[in-house]
Amino acid sequence: MEVLEIVKTGLGASVQDLGRIGWKRFGVPPSGVMDPHAAAWANRLVGNSDGAPLLELLLQGAKFRVLTERRFAVAGAEAGARISAWHARSIARGEVLEFPRNQKGLWTYVAVHGGFEAGEVLGSSSAYPRGGIGRMLQPGDRLSAGSASDVLHVGESWTAWSEQRDYDAPPLSRVWRGPQWELFDPAEQRCFLDAEWEVSSRSDRVGYRLEGARLNAPAGEMRSEPVVVGSIQVPPNGQPIVTMRDGPTVGGYPKIGIVDPESLSWLAQCRPGVRFRWAPAE
Amino acid sequence: MRWTPCGPHAALIELAETDDAATRARSRAILRFLERERVRAIVDFSAAFDKVLLEFRTGEDVAALASQWMRKFSALKPVDAAASALHEIPVVYDGEDIAELAERHGLGVGEVISRHSAPIYEVVLLGFSPGFPYLAGLDPKLCTPRRASPRPRVPAGSVAIGGSHTGIYSIESPGGWHLLGTTPVRIFDPARREPDDEAMFLLRAGDRVKFVPAE
Numbered sequence: 001m002e003v004l005e006i007v008k009t010g011l012g013a014s015v016q017d018l019g020r021i022g023w024k025r026f027g028v029p030p031s032g033v034m035d036p037h038a039a040a041w042a043n044r045l046v047g048n049s050d051g052a053p054l055l056e057l058l059l060q061g062a063k064f065r066v067l068t069e070r071r072f073a074v075a076g077a078e079a080g081a082r083i084s085a086w087h088a089r090s091i092a093r094g095e096v097l098e099f100p101r102n103q104k105g106l107w108t109y110v111a112v113h114g115g116f117e118a119g120e121v122l123g124s125s126s127a128y129p130r131g132g133i134g135r136m137l138q139p140g141d142r143l144s145a146g147s148a149s150d151v152l153h154v155g156e157s158w159t160a161w162s163e164q165r166d167y168d169a170p171p172l173s174r175v176w177r178g179p180q181w182e183l184f185d186p187a188e189q190r191c192f193l194d195a196e197w198e199v200s201s202r203s204d205r206v207g208y209r210l211e212g213a214r215l216n217a218p219a220g221e222m223r224s225e226p227v228v229v230g231s232i233q234v235p236p237n238g239q240p241i242v243t244m245r246d247g248p249t250v251g252g253y254p255k256i257g258i259v260d261p262e263s264l265s266w267l268a269q270c271r272p273g274v275r276f277r278w279a280p281a282e
Numbered sequence: 283m284r285w286t287p288c289g290p291h292a293a294l295i296e297l298a299e300t301d302d303a304a305t306r307a308r309s310r311a312i313l314r315f316l317e318r319e320r321v322r323a324i325v326d327f328s329a330a331f332d333k334v335l336l337e338f339r340t341g342e343d344v345a346a347l348a349s350q351w352m353r354k355f356s357a358l359k360p361v362d363a364a365a366s367a368l369h370e371i372p373v374v375y376d377g378e379d380i381a382e383l384a385e386r387h388g389l390g391v392g393e394v395i396s397r398h399s400a401p402i403y404e405v406v407l408l409g410f411s412p413g414f415p416y417l418a419g420l421d422p423k424l425c426t427p428r429r430a431s432p433r434p435r436v437p438a439g440s441v442a443i444g445g446s447h448t449g450i451y452s453i454e455s456p457g458g459w460h461l462l463g464t465t466p467v468r469i470f471d472p473a474r475r476e477p478d479d480e481a482m483f484l485l486r487a488g489d490r491v492k493f494v495p496a497e
Contacts, residue, residue, distance in 0.1 A: 021325050021326055022325065022326050023326075023412075024326045024327070024328035024335070024337075025313065025326075025327060025328040025329060025408065025486075025487055026408050026412060026413055026480075026482075026483045026486075027407075027408040027409040027410060027411060027412050027413055027414055027452075028412045030326075121472055121479070122479050122482070123479070130411070130455070131411055131412045131453065132411075132412065132438075132452075132453040132454075132470065132472060133412070133472055176287065176289050176290065177287075178288075179286045179288060179294050223301060223330070223331045223332065223333075224330050224331065224407070224409070224416075225294065225330050225331070225333040225335070226294070226328040226329065226330050226333060226334075226335035226407075227288075227335075228288050228289055228291075228292050228335070228337065230289060231288075248409060248410060249328060249409045250328075250330045250407055250409035250410070258288060258289035259289075260289065260290060261289070261290070261291070281290070
């Protein structure tokens with residue numbers, strides 16, 4: 001049943017789930033939600049499983065029209081919608097759901113009871129347009145949801161305070177030593193761990209560039225090797241790049257560290273200007 | 283064989299110090315084994331050159347599993363290139379960069395074509411974009427560093443040279459390799475789903491490729 005029409009996509013809207021796992025050997029990255037913590041809460045608030053397909057919005061500007069009364073939830077970055085972040089409630093047919101002003105974080109999640117229905121490719125509904133799999137949403141798209149349960153939810157529900165996140169104040173980001181940690185000079189290792197970092201505006205679902213210090217990469221070329229999401233590569237220009245969910249499956253730059261998956265959901269929401277520090281995970 | 287952790291849930295296994303035919307035969311054996319066995323504790327695996335990445339389920343003991351799997355891998359019989367699938371791929375050698383590349387190496391265009399279509403290449407990894415093969419076995423005379431400025435759009439099916447590898451663009455994407463020609467063969471096609479989703483990919487890591495000049 002059609003539940004939502006896209007009026008405006010804002011800076012970018014796509015359907016995502018927990019990603020396509022198991023295809024890395026074919027060069028297919030996992031994709032999926034950038035902030036699994038927020039996405040899981042959006043789904044839970046409307047009674048879905050954590051991995052149900054939902055909408056991921058970048059910053060602001062999206063506008064939707066509700067086609068069928070359903071329960072919707074918003075979580076992640078606060079963008080000024082009539083459902084505030086970390087809340088869920090029913091929205092009547094014909095009402096408009098708009099995200100005019102991003103206030104914190106980068107990615108906002110919109111879940112609907114029953115889950116959005118999008119075709120699966122390689123076991124996932126996650127859009128990965130760069131790789132020719134799925135596409136970004138466009139104005140005029142009408143999205144369907146799975147069938148509603150008989151249980152009638154009324155009123156508003158929200159995420160416990162302890163699970164809501166203030167993306168302007170990230171905690172220490174846990175980082176593991178990368179496969180090439182030992183190749184970095186001890187002074188570079190210290191510089192990496194001691195500096196205060198922020199995410200550059202030249203960042204996207206493929207990779208987050210970090211600013212804060214320039215690191216001297218170890219000399220010599222290395223052969224490309226498979227990489228995991230969260231790998232921190234240091235190219236010759238010394239500006240680290242974190243491999244994000246649409247990032248390449250192989251990389252040829254030395255990896256100084258790997259962001260812990262729990263911390264990566266925080267890092268994914270760090271806007272340029274938000275400072276964070278590393279804490280060794282070992 | 284040795285391993286290094288890749289975050290809390292993954293192990294990167296280094297098969298050997300060198301990337302040669304023997305290493306690739308071992309890598310091929312491991313890939314084919316994991317594809318056959320579908321191990322529950324391993325949620326994803328991939329290989330490139332001399333390394334194999336194992337990604338485990340959350341909560342598994344990575345150190346114990348890495349040692350256990352390395353023992354198992356050591357016992358596998360290497361699978362030589364000759365035992366893997368050979369794909370003949372037609373190429374129209376009309377690429378934008380072929381004349382420049384020929385001149386750079388002091389060769390005629392015809393010689394570039396014959397040298398590029400002579401070897402039987404090995405797929406050492408699929409990466410960069412879905413199904414994009416890095417092919418080893420390029421004639422040393424054709425090795426060419428990547429272009430200084432990548433093109434914003436390279437069409438799918440472009441056959442190209444980057445460094446000591448040749449490859450085929452699987453989708454339209456930005457790219458810095460030198461374009462030699464094009465193939466009509468769809469090496470990645472999301473609509474090709476029979477008998478299963480793996481049919482989207484024409485090539486697997488470890489397969490062999492031979493280019494056949496076409497009009």
